Amino acid sequence: MSETPSCQTRMIVLIAVALLLPHEDNPRKLDQLTPAEKAELLDLGTSMVQDGQKQPIRVVKREDDRYTVISGHRRLLAARLVGMQSLSAIVLDGMPTRTELLVDQLIENEQRRGFSEIDRCEAYQALIRENNWTAKQLAEAVHVSESSVTKTLTLKRLCPELQGAVRTGLLRGSSAYHIARVGNPDKQKELAAAGLSRDALEVAVKGLLKGQPKGRKPGTAPVGTVLEKTAAGLEKVKTWARELATEIERLSKLNLDAAVVAETVARRFGATAEV
Template sequence: MSTKFGLGRGLSALIPGAPAPVTPPTPSDHAVLTVPTERIHANPLQPRQTFDEMELAQLAASIRSHGILQPLIVTVRADGAYELVAGERRLRASRLAGLATVPIIVRAGAPDDREKLELALIENIQRADLNPIERALAYQQLQREFGLTQEEVAARVGVSRSGVAHALRLLALPADMQDALRSGALSEGHAKLLAGMEDAAEQRAWFDRILEQRLPVAAVAAGHRAPRSPANASASSHGDPNLRAKELELQRALGVRVAITPQGSGGKVVLTYADPEELHGIIRAMTRGR
């Protein structure tokens, strides 16, 4: 007698409008089958870019102890093999755990490539372990592939429109900042603040300071929003592009606002810091290598 599995909460979100399972199932509805893992092929349209090896190992250990609690969703290919619609992480972990078979639900009908892509995107977005860049790229792909507005993307994946908008802005960050966000070196809160900075030099300076000094989000927000001093304002209006370039160079090196004021054959350089930690950062930068 075959074992029946609960569908789990995620299935109704993955396949809107799916009928509730009944007992006993018939071959035409959501009956759960058990098939060899080698008969299941990955979705070639899988948008997920990386699978964390440590997390897969942890999931594999859980599967060894408790089995697979939610069946994989598949379609049947022309050659009789199965192709994943949802559940690649579970399939990878099952193979890692040494399982010979896994439970599946065969989705009625043969979804076209666009539908399979949309289902895979939505399943991935609804996972809690996506990094912010992966999530933003999935939103972007939903927009481009299906011509969806931000409001429509938000409705499909169950988040607010502002959440989608904030995520998409992260994709405007330079590549190294996106990489830091992917790896966890940069938090999503920091990244949102950086994405809102219009001045590229200021953005770069804050990014460097965040990594070097491990500044909390609140400190970055307070420092970035602090009004400019009169010295800074007057210096920025000197109109000399060479001096402005030097100001930006110093800002990148020191991580704070810099104002150069020419006075005759000399002048002065004003460094503006928001708190003692910024002052310590200036001192460390200026004495580095001594």
Template sequence: ALPPVDAATHLPIDKITPNPHQPRRTWNDSSLADLANSIRSTGLIQPIIVRQVGDGYQLIAGERRLRAARLAGLATIPAIIRQVDDLTQAQMALIENIQREDLNPIERAESYRLLTTTMGLTQAELAGRLGEDRSSIANHLRLLDLAEPVKAMVRDGRLSLGHAKVLAGVSDILAQERLAHLAVSQSLSVRNLERAVQEGPNPPASRRPQKGPPPAIADLERSLTSQLGMKVQVRDRGRGRGRMVIHYTSLDQFDELMQRMGLKNE
């Protein structure tokens, strides 16, 4: 017989299968290892939630805890058994994940889409249930139209939500991918990415990214910066001419520089 509803019981871990509606696709190995160590020392405080399926159980909520418990070598895990149908299971799992802060924007968008599909809700109704702005729901759903390579960059954190929202406004897929790679390779801010989108494929010369100094000059800058303890920039103008700029961040640094140069600040 099943235990009373909402009463926790210990279930064999090998009898629990994953939730097919789990929106999360990436897991932080370091974070899971930390949780596993905590479980080994103090046990699992918050039970997972499952439903019975045949002679086993299917996870509803708590996959991170289940993964960490397996990693910790536990044979059983505290669980609450709920008697729910497929639709309710999907809704519970999705809402639990949405309420977590560490879902990436694509996972969150996929959760929103599944909820609007399974629950038949409008964006406004879903926003009301989740306590979020409708515009936030809409902006996330637009991310699902991004090219797959761009989605991958958002999933792994190379592009932020702000970058993704800008790229979602680019209808040309090839241009979208090119701009995404540009944003990653040159560490563009969201504002600079917006400028790149507005300028199109041929930005004015004045806006084009500046090339770094030649390797020999860069090595010299690093050496001088290390010796002085202050940022040094060297610009070679050719024919033995150029400019060297030393950046100080306090009057004490300025006085120290003057002393090193044998100058007096009178």
């Protein structure tokens, strides 16, 4: 197969990596990636070298005889990272619509380890804005249930600080869904800091929405008691932060690569960091 093929609709061809350009909506470069993201891409690139590229990327030919990548940006970055010279690709007739691009990007990003519930929420919002869709129409387009779309979209009600916590993994998505139902940002922060179990959080939220703790499950605290745990929850976060700093200092003394230190810390403290 040629390294610089002519544009053939839906024909799988081999294209030089040097001729492949990311779409303008996917401008990420290798020097912008975190160590964890690079490690993930290194695994992907190594797999493509050892086992072959299992799925071709999709591209559109440009007037300058180069190619714009429509889907497969992670594979392109991985190929560059491990020094691959070419990738198999499907050359499309023309540029997909904006909606098709957004759906492709959403599907590709779903496979990325760091793709958070907030990322998904923002992608859903973009598709709704672009097409003036209802939740039902969006669900049909991305092949998920309407209830799943509605649940994800509730996260847009979170205050910016908690959206950031979800994105970084400090706040679990399962907890964020409940907290997002409370409109008051200060109450949202109090609930997040309290360190409640899922059941206790659900009861607290229901109580706040109804103005009284009706329907409390056996063994769970009333809303007043729940919110009084805020100070204890903050102290828990401070303790976690001190332990994290101590561990980073210990690993730093071992003269390990910064990426290895970061990955080790993430593996040890990832679950602990959830509140």
